[in-house]
Amino acid sequence: MEILPVTSQFNVGFNSEKAWNGPTWREAPVPVPTETALAQRLERELRAAKGASELATAEVLVPAELLARASRQTLALAEGEPCGSRGAAVIVDVAGRRLAAFKIDPNTLTTHEIHLHLEHDATNWTSLLPQFLKNLTRGGTIIISPQFTIEKKKLFRSQAD
Secondary structure, three states: OOOOOOOHHHHOOOOOOOOOOOOOOOOOOOOOOOHHHHHHHHHHHHHHHHHHOHHHHOEEEOOOOHHHHHHHHHHHHOOOOOOHHHHEEEEEEEOOEEEEEEEOOOOOOOOEEEEEEEEEOOOOHHHHOOHHHHHHOOOOEEEEEEEEEEEEEEOOOOOOO
């Protein structure tokens, strides 16, 4: 076996300062979800969860502004967290039953959970019908209330706590 010395023939025209003009990993901009993007993600997750559950035959009506308000509050709750909103896991339940769960950024360590609790709207006209009439419909209609509760659960403890 012959050992050849490494000469400058391999470094022809190489300048370490010009090798990479892009930002380093510390300087690279990290995409932060916007309110609209998070509302759309919530909608997609709810549609997927509805299709995979026994609610697939039912019609679920969600107020138009509900997902936008929920995403706005989710982003506000995540502001003081170490990874911000990217470190959030969102858990959605309807009337006490978990319907959907997802991480906002799957590549980021989960530092907190956001629990979004939705309720059925008891003020609509279908709530006045007897249960046997509701069962006669093909799947029924579930109307979600415009009111919801949202809470944050931290998954870490700092030294100050």
